[in-house]
Amino acid sequence: MIEKVLAIETSCDDTSVAIVNRSGWVHSVVAASQDLEHEMYGGIVPEIAARNHSIALIPLIEEAFKKAGMTWSDVDGIAVTNRPGLIGALIVGLVTAKSLSQAKKIPFLGVNHLEGHLLAPFLKDAQYAPPEDFDYPYVGLAISGGHTSLYHITELGEYRVLGATKDDAAGECFDKFAKMAGLGFPGGQRIDQMAKTGNPKAYEFPRSMIHDETFDMSFSGLKSSGQRMLEQLGPELVQEHLPDLCASFQEAIVDVLIAKLERAAKVFRSKRVILTGGVSANSRLRARAEEWAAQKGLRLVIPPLRYCTDNAAMIGYVGALRMARGEFSELDLGPSPQALATDFK
Structure with missing residues (x-):
């Protein structure tokens, strides 16, 4: 056993x-x-x-x-x-x-x-420990440097992909903007810290597909917009306004993520939702998600940072x-850069 x-x-x-x-x-x-x-x-x-x-x-x-x-x-x-x-x-x-x-x-x-x-x-x-009443089914938003996807989880091994980013993952977008702004690596963490003293409404960035009726997302346009903004301002102004730039850029990503999570919870009438993956460590995303869940009367679970x-x-x-339940692998099992076709519906 x-x-x-x-x-x-x-x-x-x-x-x-x-x-x-x-x-x-x-x-x-x-x-x-x-x-x-x-x-x-x-x-x-x-x-x-x-x-x-x-x-x-x-x-x-x-x-x-x-x-x-x-x-x-x-x-x-x-x-x-x-x-x-x-x-x-x-x-x-x-x-x-x-x-x-x-x-x-x-x-x-x-x-x-x-x-x-x-x-x-x-x-x-x-x-x-998770809340005692937390169980299947639930809607999950998995966000990292390589993946940004929405799922409906009904039991172990039963995961339906509702939507995903059409291009860049949210974490990759954070990292690329941080690199362009001279913040270095790991970019997501540094944007999060810098944004805490910034104004999220200081600069206008696009929120692609936020009103789209699917669960899909897109962040490549935001990344390009961020690059153009940094080039237009120039190095000196970028450094002077870096907290506001980071806060505004971060808010654009968070707005899209919350909008898609809210749509999934509504369509599937789910009272239980989760955020998971490396980007769910972002303090602004956590705060916004907790505020949204409280307003909607939803049970939100976000694992601790570790x-x-x-x-x-x-x-x-x-x-x-x-x-x-009896599942084991053979010695000929290999690695894969992608999930298997049978992993998700």
Whole structure:
């Protein structure tokens, strides 16, 4: 019987390991950030990410066991992200999981990274637990540097894609604007901080597809508009008005995200909604979403920051649930830059 699993997450630039049981309890979760390694390049370099995963992973596994006060005899399986993500980064985690599976004679399972985000609200630890009345079905908005999508989640493995960005993801848009404005990497966090002292109405940016009757989104026009605005102002004025620029740019993204989430909740008559993924750590988005949910009488769940960004705990939870119902992977499982056709409807 599968009860506890060791989980490995290496889909992008953060290396994470966790030990989780199938009730969602996180016994330990540890991570190694690569922000400093990628900062000088203004974005993530896949080869550097993969190399750093290979250096950090085994020590993190040892640390996860130590933090949980457990040994290999306490875990029943291994869950590992194998899709979607950077191929080189995924390979490091997947090969490690396969090797440990053979050495320890326990099963392993490849997990979809996005499914982990969609179930992250169910995680529990000493400081966090979802509301007691939170359960399926619910509407979920998953937002990150690589993905911005709306889902209707009815049960484990039943995820309907309602809409997605037609071009750039919201997180990518944040990062590109930050780079153009000279804020560096990671851009989303720095825009969030800078915007706290700015006026969100100071500059007018487009909100593409906000009134469109679909659930789709588009952020490439906003990115282009941001570039033109920075070029028109020039370096000196940009620096002088940077808080207002960041606040206004951020507000345009948040307006679109809230509008699409509200439309999905209304169409599916859902009283339960979630925000998940790295961009859901944005303080303005959280505040606006909480205000909106309170006005509409909705149950909004946003995981704490440690479970919003890429983390192995969410991968472990999905893996434990799926392995408990008899799902396992074979040794010929490979990595994929995209989700499988069967992952979502």
